[in-house]
Amino acid sequence: MHVRSRLMLVIENVEDDLLKDWVKEQLAAPMLRRELMSETELRDQSRTFLKLFRGVPSKDGLLSTDGSEWAKVKEFVSDISRSRAKQGFSPSETATFIFSLRLPLFRMLRSELTREPDQLFGELENAAAILDKLGLYSTEVYQKSREEIINRQQQEMLEVSTPVIRLWEGILALPLIGTLDSRRTQIAMEVLLQEIVVTGADVAIIDITGVPMVDTLVAQHLLKTVAATRLMGAECIISGIRPQIAQTMVHLSIDLGKVATKATLADAFLLALRRRSSSTSADDKSSSLFNQNSARGE
Amino acid sequence: MERIPILKLSDFLLVTIQVDMHDRLALTLQEELTAKIVTTKARGVLIDISAMEMVDSFIGRIIGNIAAMSRILDAETVLVGMQPSVAITIVELGMTLPGVRTALNVDKGLKLLRDSLGKDRGEDAYGGLEA
Numbered sequence: 432m433h434v435r436s437r438l439m440l441v442i443e444n445v446e447d448d449l450l451k452d453w454v455k456e457q458l459a460a461p462m463l464r465r466e467l468m469s470e471t472e473l474r475d476q477s478r479t480f481l482k483l484f485r486g487v488p489s490k491d492g493l494l495s496t497d498g499s500e501w502a503k504v505k506e507f508v509s510d511i512s513r514s515r516a517k518q519g520f521s522p523s524e525t526a527t528f529i530f531s532l533r534l535p536l537f538r539m540l541r542s543e544l545t546r547e548p549d550q551l552f553g554e555l556e557n558a559a560a561i562l563d564k565l566g567l568y569s570t571e572v573y574q575k576s577r578e579e580i581i582n583r584q585q586q587e588m589l590e591v592s593t594p595v596i597r598l599w600e601g602i603l604a605l606p607l608i609g610t611l612d613s614r615r616t617q618i619a620m621e622v623l624l625q626e627i628v629v630t631g632a633d634v635a636i637i638d639i640t641g642v643p644m645v646d647t648l649v650a651q652h653l654l655k656t657v658a659a660t661r662l663m664g665a666e667c668i669i670s671g672i673r674p675q676i677a678q679t680m681v682h683l684s685i686d687l688g689k690v691a692t693k694a695t696l697a698d699a700f701l702l703a704l705r706r707r708s709s710s711t712s713a714d715d716k717s718s719s720l721f722n723q724n725s726a727r728g729e
Numbered sequence: 730m731e732r733i734p735i736l737k738l739s740d741f742l743l744v745t746i747q748v749d750m751h752d753r754l755a756l757t758l759q760e761e762l763t764a765k766i767v768t769t770k771a772r773g774v775l776i777d778i779s780a781m782e783m784v785d786s787f788i789g790r791i792i793g794n795i796a797a798m799s800r801i802l803d804a805e806t807v808l809v810g811m812q813p814s815v816a817i818t819i820v821e822l823g824m825t826l827p828g829v830r831t832a833l834n835v836d837k838g839l840k841l842l843r844d845s846l847g848k849d850r851g852e853d854a855y856g857g858l859e860a
Contacts, residue, residue: 617817624813631833658825659816664809664832 438554441543442485452535512572525573529566593619595626602703603632608641616652634703638696640671650685670699733758741773747780755791766802773842779810789824796829809838
């Protein structure tokens with residue numbers, strides 16, 4: 432029984448040739464992205480990988496890569512996959528790093544073990560199994576890190592997507608950008624209502640210029656926001672309805688009810704100002720008798 | 730037994746709900762308020778729920794009922810100071826309280842009531858208040 436398998440010994444013997452061959456193979460691959468990675472970097476990664484790979488203390492059966500002796504190799508592979516995922520490589524480009532080792536390795540094994548066909552076959556089998564597993568592993572890590580990136584971006588989008596703007600005293604605007612789903616509407620609604628409490632605004636303009644598509648669900652979300660705003664004691668104006676959206680809404684027979692709608696934010700702002708001025712001029716006539724009482728009532 | 734005070738404020742009634750509304754309290758309020766509207770000949774009712782943190786479908790319905798009853802008794806109801814969480818809950822429960830007028834705070838609610846009464850009764854309504 433070998434303390435170290437022939438595979439590792441062969442790799443150690445011909446490491447320099449193998450590395451040269453492997454790097455050549457990778458450089459020749461049509462999928463290599465030279466703009467994303469330099470040749471030296473590639474060579475460094477390959478060299479480190481080979482060193483770690485042949486350093487794995489192997490027992491007779493090498494077919495499994497689950498054992499702890501593979502931890503270092505796997506860690507390195509996952510580092511590479513992760514960094515490539517971030518750089519914008521595709522999954523197959525990432526996996527090519529491992530899979531391109533296959534041919535050079537097989538060639539070396541054949542030339543080294545040409546006198547022992549049985550041994551050669553066994554080692555080829557071993558090498559293929561290990562490389563397959565590592566290749567799959569790298570794809571898996573790649574996938575995972577992409578998912579992490581997507582999740583983070585989603586979170587960031589949620590955070591930036593709902594600013595409430597104070598347009599005028601008592602007038603708020605909520606420009607919505609992007610597709611509205613229930614989670615985003617919920618956040619937008621909460622932010623708007625909270626801002627209404629803080630500023631004591633009478634009018635809130637919901638601008639949907641940046642909403643690419645309005646279907647029944649989005650309309651329902653909008654109406655919910657409008658209803659909640661009304662319950663708080665402020666009124667809503669929906670603005671930024673593009674012609675196509677108006678058409679879609681009528682085709683879907685979405686009824687916005689009594690909600691005021693305007694084509695542009697400017698129009699909505701004008702309407703809001705007018706409503707405010709009409710309500711304040713009415714206030715001027717009335718006395719200050721109640722203002723003293725009501726200030727305590729809050 | 731707990732009771733919710735109903736204050737008379739000139740032509741209006743002011744109800745400030747400061748405690749947790751439970752079902753019996755809500756029904757008591759409904760009864761007392763309608764009685765008080767009749768005895769005081771109030772023209773408007775302000776219900777201040779700014780201290781209310783929670784609402785369920787029953788309380789929501791009672792509020793809607795109170796508004797409808799007051800309207801029959803010729804008094805306008807304005808619900809003031811609803812908290813965002815309460816508003817969201819009511820909307821999610823599918824109740825939009827269609828007949829109820831709302832305002833951000835008591836101050837604005839009073840203005841709203843005075844405006845709508847002023848329209849009804851002409852300018853002398855203001856004169857009556859200011860005297």
